[in-house]
Amino acid sequence: MKRAGEILKEQVLAIIGIILGAIGGYLYWHYIGCVSGTCPITSSPIMSTIWGALLGGLLLSMFKKDKKESK
Numbered sequence: 001m002k003r004a005g006e007i008l009k010e011q012v013l014a015i016i017g018i019i020l021g022a023i024g025g026y027l028y029w030h031y032i033g034c035v036s037g038t039c040p041i042t043s044s045p046i047m048s049t050i051w052g053a054l055l056g057g058l059l060l061s062m063f064k065k066d067k068k069e070s071k
Contacts, residue, residue: 012063021056025049 006017029048039044041051 010064013064014057017060018053018057021059022049022053024056025052028052065071 006009009033025048026045029042029045032042034043039048
């Protein structure tokens with residue numbers, strides 16, 4: 001069973017992507033947003049931040065190197 005520290009080391013790119021994506025999502029809402037309030041994602045700072053975090057985590061997790069199991 002893996003320890004929490006080992007899991008964090010393996011997922012460091014995804015964690016960085018989540019943090020950067022959340023910041024980017026919030027900044028997108030703050031500076032661009034949706035004036036009319038009818039946009040489901042960009043009209044709310046919470047939804048914009050969540051979507052940014054999701055996309056950032058997915059984007060940077062693509063660059064994770066897979067470890068080959070040695071026998």
